[in-house]
Amino acid sequence: MTFDEIAEKRVSVRKFDAERKISIYNLRTVIDAARLAPSWKNSQTARYHLVTDRTVFSRLLKGLSPRNAENAEGASALLVTTFVKDVARFRDGHPDNELGNGWGIYDAGISNSYVLLKAAECGIDSLVMGIRDAEAIRLILNIPDDEVVLSVIALGYRVSSVARPRRKELDDILKIY
Numbered sequence: 357m358t359f360d361e362i363a364e365k366r367v368s369v370r371k372f373d374a375e376r377k378i379s380i381y382n383l384r385t386v387i388d389a390a391r392l393a394p395s396w397k398n399s400q401t402a403r404y405h406l407v408t409d410r411t412v413f414s415r416l417l418k419g420l421s422p423r424n425a426e427n428a429e430g431a432s433a434l435l436v437t438t439f440v441k442d443v444a445r446f447r448d449g450h451p452d453n454e455l456g457n458g459w460g461i462y463d464a465g466i467s468n469s470y471v472l473l474k475a476a477e478c479g480i481d482s483l484v485m486g487i488r489d490a491e492a493i494r495l496i497l498n499i500p501d502d503e504v505v506l507s508v509i510a511l512g513y514r515v516s517s518v519a520r521p522r523r524k525e526l527d528d529i530l531k532i533y
């Protein structure tokens with residue numbers, strides 16, 4: 357598949373086929389793509405917490421907004437994304453520049469996009485969810501305090517076709533100097 361085909365295939369799915377599961381092998385293949393993402397000074401602070409166990413899965417749904425929980429219910433796995441704070445871009449406890457831990461979010465976003473696109477290449481659908489209770493999720497999965505909880509990504513297979521929301525035109529987002 358070309359990059360354009362993969363990017364075209366990735367779309368946010370909000371109804372997953374509960375009968376179809378993704379193998380651990382395929383889930384690992386998808387998340388493995390994250391390791392190739394660039395990061396500040398190659399600091400690689402993005403982290404992934406993968407939940408496939410249905411008991412933990414059900415508990416984790418409670419850390420999402422009711423709408424997100426309903427949408428993610430049929431997914432095969434939930435992937436909590438975090439980054440390790442205060443490691444990269446900090447010297448003697450002081451940030452290298454004004455973005456500080458903002459770069460951790462930046463790097464994690466790039467890393468997460470590799471996961472989403474690799475999933476699409478493998479025929480696996482996804483939904484990034486930012487409307488969640490980070491502290492509830494930290495407690496449920498026992499995520500260490502030095503990690504900042506970002507999103508929860510549902511991974512599974514769509515039930516039916518999904519329309520992509522409209523995008524801005526290139527010239528709305530690009531200035532050439």
Ligand SMILES: Cc1cc2nc3c(=O)[nH]c(=O)nc-3n(C[C@H](O)[C@H](O)[C@H](O)COP(=O)(O)O)c2cc1C
Nearest residue numbers: 366367368369370424484485486487488507520521
């Ligand atoms: C950081 C982030 C947080 C998001 N949070 C949610 C969410 O909580 N619930 C949801 O249904 N979609 C969420 N989305 C999905 C966006 O609504 C979606 O990506 C956008 O509308 C574009 O549609 P597309 O992904 O189908 O191309 C989120 C996306 C991102 C990148």
